[in-house]
Amino acid sequence: MRHTFETMGTVASLEGVDGVTTGAVREIFEAADARFSLYRADSELSRVASGALALTAASPELRDAYADALAWGTLTSGAFTPHRPDGVVDLNGIVKAQAIDRAGERITADGWRAWSLNVGGDILVGGPGRHTTGIVDPFDRETLLCAIELRAPRVALATSGSAERGDHIWLGGSAAPAEFVQVSVMADDIVTADVLATAIVAGGSPLLDEVTDRWDVDVIAVTRTGAMVATPGIRAALAV
Amino acid sequence: MRTRAVLGSIFASLGVLVIGWQAGNAAITSTSTTTTSSTPTTTTTSGGSSSGGTSSGSNTSTATTGSSSATTAAPATGATDGTYTGSSVNTRFGPVQVQVTISGGAITDVTAIQLTNTDGRSVQISNRAAPILASEVLASQSAQVSNVGGATYTTRAYLQSLQSALDQAGF
Numbered sequence: 001m002r003h004t005f006e007t008m009g010t011v012a013s014l015e016g017v018d019g020v021t022t023g024a025v026r027e028i029f030e031a032a033d034a035r036f037s038l039y040r041a042d043s044e045l046s047r048v049a050s051g052a053l054a055l056t057a058a059s060p061e062l063r064d065a066y067a068d069a070l071a072w073g074t075l076t077s078g079a080f081t082p083h084r085p086d087g088v089v090d091l092n093g094i095v096k097a098q099a100i101d102r103a104g105e106r107i108t109a110d111g112w113r114a115w116s117l118n119v120g121g122d123i124l125v126g127g128p129g130r131h132t133t134g135i136v137d138p139f140d141r142e143t144l145l146c147a148i149e150l151r152a153p154r155v156a157l158a159t160s161g162s163a164e165r166g167d168h169i170w171l172g173g174s175a176a177p178a179e180f181v182q183v184s185v186m187a188d189d190i191v192t193a194d195v196l197a198t199a200i201v202a203g204g205s206p207l208l209d210e211v212t213d214r215w216d217v218d219v220i221a222v223t224r225t226g227a228m229v230a231t232p233g234i235r236a237a238l239a240v
Numbered sequence: 241m242r243t244r245a246v247l248g249s250i251f252a253s254l255g256v257l258v259i260g261w262q263a264g265n266a267a268i269t270s271t272s273t274t275t276t277s278s279t280p281t282t283t284t285t286s287g288g289s290s291s292g293g294t295s296s297g298s299n300t301s302t303a304t305t306g307s308s309s310a311t312t313a314a315p316a317t318g319a320t321d322g323t324y325t326g327s328s329v330n331t332r333f334g335p336v337q338v339q340v341t342i343s344g345g346a347i348t349d350v351t352a353i354q355l356t357n358t359d360g361r362s363v364q365i366s367n368r369a370a371p372i373l374a375s376e377v378l379a380s381q382s383a384q385v386s387n388v389g390g391a392t393y394t395t396r397a398y399l400q401s402l403q404s405a406l407d408q409a410g411f
Contacts, residue, residue, distance in 0.1 A: 121390040136390035146377035161391025229369040239383035
C-alpha cells in the first residue's frame with residue numbers, strides 16, 4: 001500500500017492510503033504544481049514572473065499563497081521570503097507544504113487511520129500510532145542522522161538544507177556559507193515546520209533561538225562542521 | 241568552616257544555573273541560602289587528606305577557607321537536602337518562579353512552578369536547542385523507519401535515496 005508519484009520536481013511517497021483517496025491526493029499536487037511551478041513556462045506563477053500577468057490580476061489561490069508567504073516573512077524577521085534576489089516571486093517555499101497540508105486533510109476526511117505522506121523529504125503522518133521516521137545524514141545521504149517518533153500532536157517533520165537544492169534558500173544575498181547545512185523542524189503542522197526549517201537555514205543561530213523561543217516546535221540542526229544542536233523535544237522523540 | 245565554603249560554592253553554582261536557565265533575564269534569588277549556611281557543622285571523618293578541590297576559589301561571597309580536613313566528598317555531606325523555591329521574577333514570558341531540589345548534596349531537579357504568560361497559557365522557556373553528541377543519537381540510527389526526511393531531493397536524487405529503497409521494499 002505504498003504509492004509513489006512525481007510532483008513539484010521531486011517524488012511523493014504515500015503510505016497507508018488507497019482507492020480514490022490516492023487519486024485525490026495526486027490531483028491536489030498536480031493542481032498546485034500547475035499553478036505555482038516556475039519550471040513550467042505555462043504556470044500561472046511563471047506568467048507573473050515574466051510580467052505577462054499582473055499579480056493583482058492573479059487568481060485568489062495565488063494571491064492567498066503570496067499573502068501567506070509574506071506573513072511568514074514578517075513573522076521570521078525576513079528570514080523566510082517569497083522574493084528571489086532577482087525580484088521574481090517564488091512560492092516554492094510554501095506551496096509544497098500547503099499541498100501536503102491539504103492532502104492530509106483529505107486523507108483524514110476519507111477516514112484513513114494510519115498513513116504517512118513524504119514529499120521530497122517533508123513528512124506528514126496521521127492516525128493514533130507512532131511513525132518511526134529517519135532524518136538523513138547531510139554528509140552521507142545513505143545513512144541516517146537519527147530516527148525520531150512522530151505521533152500526534154507532533155505529526156509534521158520538515159527538513160531544509162543548504163547543500164541540496166540550496167537554490168530555494170536565499171541567504172540575504174550574502175555569499176557567506178550557511179551556518180547550518182541541515183535543519184529539521186518537528187511541529188504540529190507541516191507548513192509551520194517547513195517555513196521555519198527554511199528560515200533557520202537562512203538565519204542561522206539567532207533565528208534558531210528566536211524560533212524555539214516563539215514557536216512550539218522541536219528542532220535538530222547540523223552545522224557545517226558536523227556538530228548537532230537539538231531541542232529537548234527531539235531528544236525525547238528519539239527512536240530506540 | 242570548610243562546609244561553609246562548600247555550601248557557598250554550591251549555592252553560587254545554583255545561582256549561576258538558575259540565572260543561566262532563565263536566559264539572561266532578571267536573577268532569581270534563592271531564599272534558602274541564609275538558613276542552610278548558618279550552621280557549619282561538618283561531619284567529615286577523614287583527617288589525612290587536605291586536598292579539597294571542590295570549593296573552587298572562583299566564588300566570592302561566602303568562601304572562607306579555614307580548616308584543611310575536608311575531603312572531596314565534602315559537598316555530599318554539607319548541603320542540606322530539600323526543595324528550595326526562588327522568588328517570582330517577571331520575564332517577557334510572564335512571571336517565572338523555579339524550584340530547586342537538592343539531594344545528596346547535588347541539584348537533582350529544577351522545576352518551573354509558575355510559568356504563565358499573560359494569556360494564562362503555559363509556555364516553555366527552556367525549549368532552546370543545545371549541543372547534542374553523535375553518540376546520543378547513535379542508538380536511534382538502527383531503528384526501523386518507515387520514512388526518511390531530508391532536504392528536498394530532486395526526482396533524480398530520489399532514485400539514489402534511502403526513501404526510494406524503502407518505497408521499493410514496500411515498507
